[in-house]
Amino acid sequence: xxxxSGSAPAAKRTRMSPEARRDQLVELGLDMVRxxxxxxxxxxxxxxxxxxxxxxxxxxxESKQDFHVAIARAQADEMLECTxxxxxxxxxxxxxxxxxxxxxxxxxxxRKAYMAFMRGSSSADPAMREVFxxxxxxxxxxxxxxxxxxxxSVTPVVEMTVQGWISFVEETTISWLTDPVxxxxxxxxxxxxxxxxxxxxxxxx
Amino acid sequence: xxxxSGSAPAAKRTRMSPEARRDQLVELGLDMVRxxxxxxxxxxxxxxxxxxxxxxxxxxxESKQDFHVAIARAQADEMLECTxxxxxxxxxxxxxxxxxxxxxxxxxxxRKAYMAFMRGSSSADPAMREVFxxxxxxxxxxxxxxxxxxxxSVTPVVEMTVQGWISFVEETTISWLTDPVxxxxxxxxxxxxxxxxxxxxxxxx
Numbered sequence: 001x002x003x004x005s006g007s008a009p010a011a012k013r014t015r016m017s018p019e020a021r022r023d024q025l026v027e028l029g030l031d032m033v034r035x036x037x038x039x040x041x042x043x044x045x046x047x048x049x050x051x052x053x054x055x056x057x058x059x060x061x062e063s064k065q066d067f068h069v070a071i072a073r074a075q076a077d078e079m080l081e082c083t084x085x086x087x088x089x090x091x092x093x094x095x096x097x098x099x100x101x102x103x104x105x106x107x108x109x110x111r112k113a114y115m116a117f118m119r120g121s122s123s124a125d126p127a128m129r130e131v132f133x134x135x136x137x138x139x140x141x142x143x144x145x146x147x148x149x150x151x152x153s154v155t156p157v158v159e160m161t162v163q164g165w166i167s168f169v170e171e172t173t174i175s176w177l178t179d180p181v182x183x184x185x186x187x188x189x190x191x192x193x194x195x196x197x198x199x200x201x202x203x204x205x
Numbered sequence: 206x207x208x209x210s211g212s213a214p215a216a217k218r219t220r221m222s223p224e225a226r227r228d229q230l231v232e233l234g235l236d237m238v239r240x241x242x243x244x245x246x247x248x249x250x251x252x253x254x255x256x257x258x259x260x261x262x263x264x265x266x267e268s269k270q271d272f273h274v275a276i277a278r279a280q281a282d283e284m285l286e287c288t289x290x291x292x293x294x295x296x297x298x299x300x301x302x303x304x305x306x307x308x309x310x311x312x313x314x315x316r317k318a319y320m321a322f323m324r325g326s327s328s329a330d331p332a333m334r335e336v337f338x339x340x341x342x343x344x345x346x347x348x349x350x351x352x353x354x355x356x357x358s359v360t361p362v363v364e365m366t367v368q369g370w371i372s373f374v375e376e377t378t379i380s381w382l383t384d385p386v387x388x389x390x391x392x393x394x395x396x397x398x399x400x401x402x403x404x405x406x407x408x409x410x
Contacts, residue, residue: 156386181361
């Protein structure tokens with residue numbers, strides 16, 4: 001998905017391919033959730049910025065909820081893109097730390113959208129839940145990919161523990177965004193060190 | 206809140222004090238969520254079991270949602286009651302393990318209600334969120350109460366870590382209820398050992 005097209009909003013009506021138009025609308029939505037929760041992204045404001053009618057927007061997205069899910073998915077893609085582990089870093093813990101650093105920066109830059117995504121009224125919607133579960137699943141599979149390099153075999157109980165660690169990361173990060181009782185570097189140290197600490201207490205099955 | 210009155214459903218209309226009636230209705234709701242998600246608790250079925258009219262039920266609870274929140278609160282109280290740390294056990298880790306054991310049993314016995322509470326469509330409702338946050342807050346404060354006995358001072362970063370640990374417990378327990386890849390005792394060992402493991406990596410501030 002093109003999440004970095006960076007095109008300026010077209011104020012006048014221009015003819016675009018359906019795919020380009022859809023991307024443009026999602027892109028405008030993405031810009032809008034930088035500083036407000038998804039629930040507050042207005043269809044009228046997006047249509048106006050894109051220079052299209054409300055009716056045309058609903059031609060691309062079945063409902064407001066459907067449009068919001070597309071924005072959430074684009075945002076999840078953007079987050080996953082910038083937290084992609086960099087194999088050139090070599091050591092798995094260094095890679096993990098770099099990914100977590102990018103994660104903390106991303107959610108800091110998009111705190112309103114992130115908190116609404118995690119806690120907002122739309123978070124229980126099944127389609128939104130699916131975006132949420134898919135995102136977690138990509139995060140988990142990245143850990144699984146690098147676990148063998150740390151001498152950890154990926155058994156079902158390790159998978160369960162990694163998913164629990166992701167919840168730990170999400171919870172502490174949301175808590176830190178709400179009330180930063182520690183520095184960014186201390187948060188980063190905590191969430192990074194938590195993974196091997198939890199892996200060390202996984203019961204042998 | 207009286208959650209263990211254990212009275213049999215009254216099939217005939219009987220005169221009760223407003224408080225007793227309210228408790229009776231919540232109690233019937235609690236019985237009903239043993240085997241189905243809260244969203245499926247029918248107002249008509251509750252009214253019939255209590256031998257009251259739908260209108261009378263709505264005299265006690267402003268809306269279906271309000272009634273559902275009362276049931277969720279009663280269920281949270283019940284869970285907190287049976288996981289209350291027992292000081293006679295002496296050692297904080299033994300107490301923690303006993304509380305976690307009661308927690309795993311409670312959610313196993315009430316799995317449908319618990320999973321719906323954590324993941325269902327009502328979980329984003331602000332009143333439901335409040336029940337959720339208050340329950341977590343009681344769980345966290347019990348840990349804080351016993352942390353000094355383990356040589357841990359309760360600083361803001363420790364509080365944040367404990368809240369993250371609660372998320373870890375919830376996530377792994379839900380995963381285990383869905384797909385029990387390990388035994389109950391292994392889950393218990395994992396969630397109990399996770400707390401001191403995470404406490405050990407809290408950054409010094």
